[in-house]
Structure formats: structure tokens, C-alpha cells
Amino acid sequence: MYVFLGLLSLLILCGLGLALNTLLWKRRAEQTVPPRGAFTRISTGRLHYLDVGAGPEILLIHGLGGQMGNFDCGLIDDLARDHRVIAIDRPGMGYSDRPMTHPCALADHAELMFEIMDKLEIRNPLVVGHSLGGAIAMAMAVQDAERLRGLALLAPLTLRAGTPAEVFDGLRIRSDFLRWLTAWTVATPAALRQADAVIDQVYGPEEMPPNAPTQGGAMLTLRPSHFYNTSRDYMQSGDGLDEMSRKYAGLTVPVRLLYGTEDRILDPQIHGAKLVGRHPQMGLKLVPGGHMLPLTQPKVCAEFIREASDKMRGSLTIRRASPEVYR
Template sequence: MIDYLPNIILLLIALYVLMTLGYVAFSYRQAKRYEKLVPPRGAFTNISTGRLHYVDCGEGPAILMIHGLSGNLGHFDCGVIDELAKNFRVVAIDRPGAGYSERPEDHPANVRAQARLVAEVIQRLELDNPLLVGHSLGGAISLALALEKPELVRGLALLAPLTLPINDAPEAFSGLDIKSDWFRRIIAWTTAVPHMIRHPEPVRQQVFGPDEIPPEFALKGGGVLSMRPKAFINTSRDYRASGDDLPGMSREYAKLAVPVRVLFGRDDRILDPEHHGEVLVRRYPQIGLKMIDGGHMLPVTHPEACVRFIRDAAEAMKDRKFISRASPEVYR
């Protein structure tokens, strides 16, 4: 038996290598398949992180839409963009590192760094003081931009936004908590894609629940684009860095010099609407809050309610003004 041991070990190593190559080949083929099913739907421009994918439609006051974690601009394309484009110039972007937008792996992924990239987009596309519409992580990025460069924006209309530091991460994102860059790449190119395909329950139950996933989400909503190795890598980096700036940012909200409105679903299972909505406005009563029935993916599952909310915010904020400390009346 001892004589056969080296051969057995070599066989096991060979099997492991073949299995790994199989995972890599499968992940690569799936990524190409998803990109064929959901090709870029907009145009490209260049910012400091490389090519940026965006859609730009309609005429009127500008609205800039920023999606959340593991998302892309398709999250706004299930009814929100087309409806708002009847009266506004609507620009929706794939955040750098998401969808079809580029971001080097060594570029910082914290919220303030991402906000500076959005500022680049505003200037590159010559948007005139847009209303920022940020969903989830996109809400935190919008808040960071409003704190650092309020002169660039007219106001914020935030959908289920990440606003305050959190202690307990959503269970649905536990697989993203990877510290090592090299281990993240290994997971991305081996088990991540097959796992997401075989285990859709966290997305169905936590990310969308209690709402149903609309049938158009996979393609028109760009859902399948998140199941690519590159998307997994950047989503994990975004997730790991998402809380770095929130403690400092949340202490500065009293200094916000642009109006802010927040829409939350009462049954959100990803971001606690009491913590990120009701606690937020109790601390900073100049921020307006509206609650509706629904979960976390409001732009996809409740596009009509989002459109009404954004229209109301745009109307209230049409007369752009800056103040050092706003009263609730100014914001609402």
C-alpha cells in the first residue's frame, strides 16, 4: 500500500486541478452567456477609473441614478427610467466596478471614494445640478457626495438607503465578507457562480422579500450580470468597504446643505427601516422620510411608488438653494 501512496496523492492532486479548471471554465462560459443575454444598453465615457457605462435619455432637469451593492443601472430600468424621462433628463450609471463600468482592483471602494467618482461623472456628462437618486449603497454614496461637494447637486431622493453604521451584516451578504484579495479571486472564479445559481433563496427571501422577484429582473433588470466572477470580486470589495466612512459621515449630516428625502419599505429585510430611516430623521429632523409597504428592492418591485416619490422630491427641490443648517420646512 505504501508503494501506491505517491500515485494516489498525485491522482488526488490531478483530480483537484481538473475540478478547479472545470469551475473556472464554467464560470467563464456563464459570464459570457450572461453578457450576451444582457449586453450594454447605453453609451460609454471615460473617467479616472476607466470606461463608464451609462444611459442618458429625456429632456428637462437632470436626475442622476446610482444603484446599490451587486447592482447595475438595469435596477432602474424596470419602469423608473422611462417614466421619469417623460419630464426629466435621466442619467443612470453602472457604478465603477459594476455592470459594464471599469474599476482597477487597487482602486479604493469606500463610500467617499465612490462619491468622488460620481462627481467626475457629473462633470464629465455636464449635468446641471442633478437630483441624485441613490438606492441602498447608492444612497450612502449620494450622501457622501452631498457632504463633500454640495455645489454639484440639487438634492437627494434616496431609496432604501444605507445611512448609518450597522453592527450586524445582512445574512444574505455573509459570503461577500472576504478579507484576502487573492482568496476573493479564487472564490470568484471557482465556487461563487455555481453557488449563486444553485442557491437563489437569499436573493428571493432577503434581498427581495416579502416582494416577489419580477420576471423581467433577470434580463431587463440586469440581475444575471451580478453572477459573473468580476462582479463578485467588486461586490465583495464594495461590501467590505461599505461601512468604513459611515461613522464619520453620520456625524456630519447636520451640516447637509442640500435637501434630502428618504423612501423606505416597511418590510425591508436588508437595511432596517427603523435604523436607517426613523432613527435617522429623529437625529436629523431636516431629512424627510416616507414609508410604504414593500421590501428592499423598491426600484424593481415598486417602480410606480419610486417615480411618484422622485417626482415629488424634484418638484420640492426645483428652486435650488444652499444653507448652512436647514430647517425641516426647507427640506420638505
């Protein structure tokens, strides 16, 4: 009995120590990467967003485990020279709120994006989605294409295929309680211990830019809410994807994709070439590089997005977009 109580006390002390360590890293991350935009409120709570520039509107949607900083290492400033650019922390990520049990399948994310458009008075935007943000953009087009000018997708998730990258293994948690417990105990020290391997897989074969931890917001990945919501997003990222992909053929909004040929997270041959092979009205551009193109190649991304914006200007009235508009 005494042995059991001793072991239980030791376990509790270890848990409290890990929770305190997590809290300290959370505060350090928030001091290093404070909010950079404004706040408003939507149905999920507080929304953190950045709204800069003037001109045709571009809505930037970051990917799994990201936040608006993923676009803020040069891309936002470049596009804001001649566009109104709105970057958001997706609900649950960065400094945006989301209830712990809020549904987060692709269709749910898309509905929130339309709510954000209404709240921020975004009309007929070009939607730029990176990685999971690309799948959310496609879900928006499937739900209500007439509200969008077009899609310019950066290394997007488009189809259900293949084995997920090893970097996501630690996110595979089905219980919300275990997810919360992991977030407040072992997730942060594990992230610090595995940082080099994760960076290599996520950014490789390119180097992580030196300003990615701060300006790019990567330090915020050490917050427990980040792990919790990233895990929930990951576990529901495939919900509805097959059904959604069957509707791609009927899309009446222009779609263009940019992919790095050496992407280690999503296979450009599946999510890019295979997609466009099925739907040749869509356009695909391949460039040397990895998955994190908005951070590693912001100028290339800006050129791609700006070209798409120019070609898709006024495309709201298109019912069957011509290949010239798509490409």
C-alpha cells in the same frame, strides 16, 4: 508522493472545470443582458451609462451588487418624461471598468460620482441613491453639497448599525487573491444554488418581477467581475460611515428618504426613522414593501422622486434648507 500528485491533479482539474463553467455562465449572462447605454472613459476605465430625457437632471446610483438595470424596469422611462435622467453602472459593476485594487470606500465612490458628473456635464442634479447608492449619495453631499440640488434616497444605508443580512455572508473575503479565486470557481454555482433564498431575502416580502433577470439586469450577477467587485464594495462599505454620519447635522442640501416597512436587508427603523429622529430636517416616507423598491414599485418611486425634484428645484442657493424644502 504519487497519491499527493494525483490529488493535486484532481484539484487542478476540478478548478479548471469550475472556471470553464463560470466562463460559460459569464458569456450567457452577457448575451442575455447586453449593454443598453453608451460608453465613455473616466479615470477607472470604461464607463457604461444611459442618458435620456430633458429637463431638471437626476443622477441614479444603484446599490451593492447592482447595475443600471435596477432602475430600468419602468422607473427611468417614467422620470424621463420630464427630466434628464442619467443612470450609470458604477465603476466595477455592470459594464463599467474598475482596476482590481482601486479603493472603494464611500468617499472614493463619491469622488468618482463627481468625476462622472464632470465627464457627462451634469449640473446641479437631484441624486437618487438606492441602498449602498444612498450612502454614496450622502457621501457626495458631505464632500460638496453645493454641486447637488438634493438627495432622494431609496432604502438607503445611512448609519452603522446591526448585524448584516445573511445574504452578504459569502462576500466577507479579505484577500483579493481569494476573492478572485472564489469569483472564478465556486461563486457562480453557489449563486445558482442559493438563488431562491437570496431572492426571498432581497426582494421579500414582495415578489421579484419577472423581467428582473433580463431588463433588471440580475443575470449579470453571475459574472466573476460582479462577485469580485461586490465583495470589495461590501468589505469597504462601512469605511468612513461613522465619521460621515457625524457630519449629517451640517448638511445644507435637502434629503428625503423612501423606505419599505418590511425591508429585510436594511432596517427602516434604524436607517430611516432613527436618522430622521436625529436630523428632523430630513424627510422620511414609509410604504409597504421590501428592499428592492426601484424594481418592485417603480411608480411609487417615480412619484416620490418627482415630488422631491419639484420641491428641490432651485435649492442650490440654500444654505440652511427649511423643513418645507426637505419634506
